[in-house]
Amino acid sequence: MPHLTTDATARDLDILRSALEEPELTYFGYSYGGGLGAAYAQLYPSKVRRMVLDALAAGAGGGPEIGNPENVSGGKLTDALAAAGISQLLYTTDDWPRLRRALADGLEGDGQALYDAAMEFEESEGFSRDAFTAIDCNDTSTRPRTERIAEAAEIARERAPILGAWQAWSWLRCTGWDTVSGDAWLADPTRQIAAIMVVGTVGDSVVPYENVKDLRSTLSGSVMVTLKGRSHTAYRTGDRCVNEAVDAYLLDGVIPTADVECPAAGTRRR
Numbered sequence: 001m002p003h004l005t006t007d008a009t010a011r012d013l014d015i016l017r018s019a020l021e022e023p024e025l026t027y028f029g030y031s032y033g034g035g036l037g038a039a040y041a042q043l044y045p046s047k048v049r050r051m052v053l054d055a056l057a058a059g060a061g062g063g064p065e066i067g068n069p070e071n072v073s074g075g076k077l078t079d080a081l082a083a084a085g086i087s088q089l090l091y092t093t094d095d096w097p098r099l100r101r102a103l104a105d106g107l108e109g110d111g112q113a114l115y116d117a118a119m120e121f122e123e124s125e126g127f128s129r130d131a132f133t134a135i136d137c138n139d140t141s142t143r144p145r146t147e148r149i150a151e152a153a154e155i156a157r158e159r160a161p162i163l164g165a166w167q168a169w170s171w172l173r174c175t176g177w178d179t180v181s182g183d184a185w186l187a188d189p190t191r192q193i194a195a196i197m198v199v200g201t202v203g204d205s206v207v208p209y210e211n212v213k214d215l216r217s218t219l220s221g222s223v224m225v226t227l228k229g230r231s232h233t234a235y236r237t238g239d240r241c242v243n244e245a246v247d248a249y250l251l252d253g254v255i256p257t258a259d260v261e262c263p264a265a266g267t268r269r270r
Contacts, residue, residue: 001180006035007139010042024048025049027040027050030235031055054234054235056198056207070109073115077112089117102114140174143177198212199227201233203228204232204233205230206232225242227239227262228261228263228264
């Protein structure tokens with residue numbers, strides 16, 4: 001358990017680099033994988049060859065079961081599971097039509113679609129909630145007081161009625177956990193020898209664009225590619241501008257001379 005940390009995983013990544021007899025690491029990371037790449041660059045700045053961090057994040061959260069549950073096939077749809085279902089269907093714009101239908105059904109008293117989406121969120125093959133909780137709580141020494149979380153939840157509920165309180169109460173997940181490695185995320189700018197490419201989407205519903213910019217500021221010499229879209233992660237989501245910038249850098253080592261801004265689909269000049 002003490003080794004379920006981003007720091008330990010970044011060190012494992014360097015062992016893999018060494019085992020492959022590669023003098024430097026070429027790396028692409030989505031979402032939390034972007035945060036892992038940033039941690040690697042902090043530990044081994046001289047061993048970064050090329051690195052792309054798309055929607056780099058330091059984690060996301062779940063919440064407590066509150067409210068009156070609704071019976072559905074397979075279990076009960078609580079407020080927290082409904083929020084989880086909405087969150088799951090916000091990840092990609094491809095799921096937005098499904099989200100609209102699920103919300104319409106929910107407003108008519110049928111919560112099955114939201115419950116099914118929540119189960120996908122809980123049981124995803126690419127995401128382990130147990131691993132997420134362990135890594136997230138081992139990565140940070142922050143243990144906010146329950147009273148402070150309750151205050152934040154009330155503010156969040158006013159500003160974001162559907163998901164605000166759910167996100168705020170998720171801070172309880174680390175209550176009672178011993179501190180393992182302290183705060184893993186970068187506080188001071190990291191000195192790199194190689195430029196790092198950071199990719200962010202202005203309308204990302206999972207990782208706020210401002211958070212991406214904040215983490216980018218800790219990576220000195222990095223270049224930013226911004227997509228004015230709504231997807232969580234930008235590379236290979238159908239935007240040619242982003243794809244071309246990333247491919248040129250990752251495959252050929254072409255570093256943009258300035259930050260790149262990619263307009264939303266349908267707004268490009270022909």
